[in-house]
Amino acid sequence: MSQLTFEQINSAVLTTLIKPTPRYWRFVGLAFVGILIFLGCWAYQLSMGLGVAGMNTPVHWGTYLINFVFWVGIAHSGTLISAILFLFRAGWRNPIARAAETMTVFAVMIAGMYPLIHLGRVWVVFYMLPLPNQRFLWPNFQSPLIFDIVAISTYFTVSSMFWYTGMVPDFAIIRDRAEGVRKKIFSALALGWTGETGQWLNYSRGYLLFAGLATPLVISVHSVVSWDFALGVTPGWHTTIFAPYFVAGAIHSGLAMVLTLMIPLRKLFHYEKIITVEVLESVAKTIIFTGLIVGFAYGTEIFIAWYSRSIVEMESFWWRAFGDYDIQYWIMVICNTAIPLLFLIKKIRTRIIPLFIISIFVNIGMWMERFVIIIGSVAHDFLPNAWGHYSPTPIEFVFMLGGFCIFIFLFLLFAKHLPSVSMTEMKELIHHEEEHHEH
Amino acid sequence: MSTETTTITGLFDTESATLSAVREIQAQGWKVKEVHSPIPSDKLAAALNRKKSVIGWFTLTGGVTGFISGFSLAIFAATRWSLIVGGKPIVSWIPFFVIAFEFTILFAVLGNVAGLVTQIGIPAKMGANYHPDCSGSVYGVLAESTPEDAEKLRLLLQNKGATTP
């Protein structure tokens, strides 16, 4: 990385912003068609009611909630990379920070969409907001569902501002080299940034504060999401380990999504010198760590279920492994804890294809984990005559794919129109490394 | 006394060249008005005697406001009808803390943004002496002198390795 010059970085990133090919627009169009189908299904659900989804007594929380938790989880590792690793001064974050932060912003938006879908009558969402009304009705701030609203909207606001602030110096670079309409747009976006020393002083301080604030926010948001489940008394849900377990799991799935996104991105945009294999390897090593935490949580839950001598707890955890949803359970365990251990082998974590394949497995496993936790507990709780079954309907599958289509659509648009690698942070990294070599 | 000043721009490729040039210019008695750089530099900021950033105070104010607002909102909402929900006390600090915490972060970030906007002065009008390469890879030093000394200043910059457009 030290062989790169500032100008090489500039050109490597700026060439990705030239006029896109028709092939690109075909992919965008495909994603857009997916979005239209998704919107059509949503219109269908709005007209027919929530019954078109598979939820029914006793399982009232289905794939909409699973997808909600899944996408919030994806969002988290973006902030881990851009904020938390910034605080730890880990240089390997610089090449991927921009794309990771973008992933966060889009993922939070998609995540926030699912509770709205799940509402059924979306137009009464304002009931949940603290808006003055004639009947003096206010939300119940004791409820974890309201915590969620506050937490997710805070997360979205903070991430968007952090994302934008990070891009301002890069917008200035594009402004200074563009012409015509693009120059006008980026002049507006760059807000007159000129890189004066006073500006940089304040900018660096503001950025550090952003990172320092985003870090506790990440931990709190997914803890709040976990408390949607843990604060109830349902067996398998009411357990104290949920908050750190969910946070670790979120980072686990998010890092896997980072690999899934970065590997094609770097190939298509010829970023191999910037997003080097060492960077991807660092991501893989972190996945080993988060996988171990998730494994520890699984083991602890099972142990305590036995230790508690509560027949309800013991039945709940036995059923997860051997009941109606045993396939999902074992996919979860193998994909989340066993397969990431393959990254311990250097050959596997330094080759692109294994990195990509394992990242897909981890994503599948983490989706299954949310399935096992949400469905597995609600379908099989205290009273045997209240036990039930749940299968997602085709409509729910469309909603799930729709989330992915929205994400791909937005990310494709981002990659070709905004700088997908932070040129400024890459230059800072090179400068820092040069200074170290001099000493 | 003549109050006219001419601004000469010198473009450098590295931070170290820029620093030594800035120090040399200041040693000769001229003023370095500004340096435009592609990446932040503590040393340049120190050489130009820039004051430390006060954004932190904006953030802290926001954070404290948020903490109080979060609790206030939750307590206000609960005490309108004072209904006992789920067997919990009407004003229960333990769950309300989550709301206060999120509001702390939110308002602290809003304060941070307010600080950034006011302290950096964005959206800003770009000065006429800004050279567009400075965002990319070049350090632009803006030095001021009287019109009579302009040539001497230009020579000095060129001696230190700058291109002077």
Next chain:
Amino acid sequence: MNSAITQHPAAGFKPVLLIFTFLAGAGFLYFVYLATGSHPEKAWLVFLVNFLLFTSLSLGALLFSTIMHFTQAKWCQRLAGVAEAFSAFFPVSLVLFLVLFLGRSHLFTWIGEDLHGKEAWLNIPFLFTRILVGLAILYGLGIGYVVHSLKFRLSRKQDITRLKQFLFNRWQDPSTGLDKTKRHMTFLAGWYMFAFALVLALVGFDLVMSMDPHWYSTLFGAYTFIKAIYAGFGALIIAAAVLHLSSANRFTLSGSQFRDLSTLFFGFAIVWGDFFYAQFLVIWYGNIPEETTYIIERTMTSPWSSIAWAVFLVCFIMPFVVLLRGKFKETPQFMIVICSLVITGFWLEHFLLLAPNYLHGAHGFPIGINEVVITIGFLSLFALSVILYLKQFPDLLESEAGEVV
């Protein structure tokens, strides 16, 4: 020049060593006196509290070095050398654990109780064996890591102490195979961290949570090792600050190193607070009597509630509010005070978790002169181990100490 170096470390340490040895011995004797008295469970309770606290401190402090090595962080090499000094307490801790066996009938209130099937896990032979094996493995990994690291840090040019001579003999030529040593260190560091999490979780479940055999919390194991990291870093800061301020050695830390270390401490204060809150919120909200009786007794009945509030204030509120201000993080004297208070808070926290199991119907304040004397004895034993280690390897405190390349 060499003679000047050989003289001063010994001179500075002698009276301190004597004082600590005396205090440790006095504490031990007093403990024996109490344990053979009319309320042996009180003596054993204090023993357990101190065993847990000081074991956590030593494990957490060494963790600093293993993390820094594993992540190839370069800013804190000499600090890592001081962190490794805490491994000197490991053998002491193992012996103390064996002593715990003698007090088992007083400590484990569930012996003989009908535990509805839990006896498969909660029985004395299995419990002591698994913890002993766990500690042995953990300590073995830690000491192995430290011995390998010493290969880099020691130099033949400094005065040769007995232990150094022993190590040099074993290594033949310490300057060869440094690459291999580094790989071994990374291997041992990784397994140490893995074992740290598992063994401390086990210790938390078996020696603290199960003292009330009817209560459980899945986060308790992780909570235990987070406590160890937080408090262990505090102990490291105290050691580093004391050595920095002391004129008897040439160990110094730069302001930015200190600030980074204090920032890490601040970060873990928040992590600990978060883990505490995660347990508290879930149990409070669910309001299930199986879970809440434990919490209610410890946080809402007297005399325990005042201790609980003290723990909360000292271990979280105080470090959070104070360390928000950057200046304090760079002042060693200040950090010594803060970290000492936090570790005292953790003593109280361990006491708070364990004592209500033994002191039923306690009147008045449960902490008195007995607890203080025995605790000072333990503290002296702990300090003694670290000081003796540093005496054996004075190279660690020199400004040209070898660094792990």
